[in-house]
Amino acid sequence: MTGYVVRRLIALLPVLLIVATAGFFLIYLTPGDPAAVMLGPDATIDDLNNLRTIMGLDRPLLVQLVRSYSRTLRGDLGYSIFLQRPVLNAIVERVEPTFLLTTLALAVAVAIGLPAGVAAAVRRNTWVDQAAMGVALFGVSVPGFWLGLNLILIFSVSLELFPVAGYVPLEQSVVGAIQSLILPAVTLGFGASALIARMTRSSMLEELGQDYVRTARAKGNQERRVIVGHALRNALIPTITVIGLALGGLLAGAVVTETVFALPGVGRLVISSVLRRDYPVVQGVLMFVAAVYVMVNLLIDVVYVFLDPRVKYA
């Protein structure tokens, strides 16, 4: 088990190396001199040279690359001259709403998707199945930001159930924080719930056709127990993979959702940094989020071993 985790961590290194390299070269995709693009047309030569020195742009490319690797390894994601602080600090300061939003959204996605998928499989080819899969199709097809705008219009403006936008920090009020995140989490989680519902349905269908389900029924178990205790337990395994993949969608979707609901999270940070051409922050967030995403998926692979003893990692 430990050996497996270590091997998976080692296998992660090339991926993280590529992530760091892609992050580094991002700035060189800009047409022209990155320093000039960042500072705009009014910058003086001194300003430009200063920024080039701060960002290390005056060094040879290979030196810059190696330095960027070694910095990243030490957890240093660079410095933002616009925010006057290290990029990592800027990210950490804004991580709370983003973390809570994606966690809540994941909870919403599982709470809707899992029962919907199970119900669709158990009541296969009935109206329940068709309704659940119809809603799932809607979920993967609706633009998240548009759904969010409409939810604000209905639930915040017309019904006045939730705040229109903005975020109440946890330390100010826990209830306030959750209240300000309910609509965003529903918006974000809805799309992911569709993926989970579809996967749960198809893996449940597969399990329900297995011999052990027939045996469980033959033993006189209640149908509820057969479905939840036997079939669902096994059907969960592919579903958990999808949850891991859906997390990528949630992390990216958080950028859009935070913009719609004016939440001061990492997503808003990225967008405002893009608009003021604060490249170190964009690079930093890109690497940070990719690392989180990769790690969570590794964690899920490890969780597998506990869920399914048949899975042997030799």
Place this chain on the structure above:
Amino acid sequence: MREARRALGRSRSTLVGGLIVLAMVLIALFASLLSPYDPQDIQVPQRLLGPGRAHPFGTDNLGRDIFSRVIHGARVSLLVGSLIVVCATGAGATIGLIAGYDNRMDRVLMRIMDGLMAFPTTLLAIALMAALGARLSNVIIALSIVFTPRVARIVRSVTLVVRELDYVQAAQALGAADARILARHVLPNCLAPIIVQATFIFADSVLAEAALSFLGVGLPPYIPSWGTIITAGRTFMLTAPWITVFPGVAILLSVLGLNLLGDGLRDLADPRLRDRLG
């Protein structure tokens, strides 16, 4: 009997999806004929009019006809989507074929693809747009890069199977060039999964373009795409919700159509999967 009804239901939803997509394509092609006004024509006295006889979808804050803008938006959104599909499937298929056929290239190419897949898609697209600048051609480049690994993975996995088949080995024994074997013998086997994936990429491209434009890092505001119309109308959502509702419905409908079509094509391409999914 039930199975037959189900299969029929499936093909019916595929048909509905296909018809929606066809309708969208026709609207995009004949946008100029179908729209009653010039989508860019500013008529300030007519501003913020609700849907009515003269303006079926209402007008925006500059008095531009939303119906005409949504129709022309179809042109932009579908053009962007289809170009992304062409670029991403072209690049993805080439990479997948080479990686699946040549073991040495496989390591390098697929590590790069894995690296790209480590980034959540929209975030990578945003970062690429940040570097490239908000322009139409850059939206296509950025989203093509984002979607390429998906195609590459699928084509590679098919190639790995096909290259071991007897007729490919026969072609190798006859001395056919690798490029010829890949193009004539391996690629045709990959076409079905590529077409299925292309349909889903099309759907995701329409959504992604709209999201990027909404965030202000996609298309510039003067190009009427469904995303940019919603962005511009956002400020007036309380007083003039029709500006954002109609382009949103247009996105929803076309993506729904593409997803229905994609699901149907996938079932057709892989009967085993169809049986399993019931």
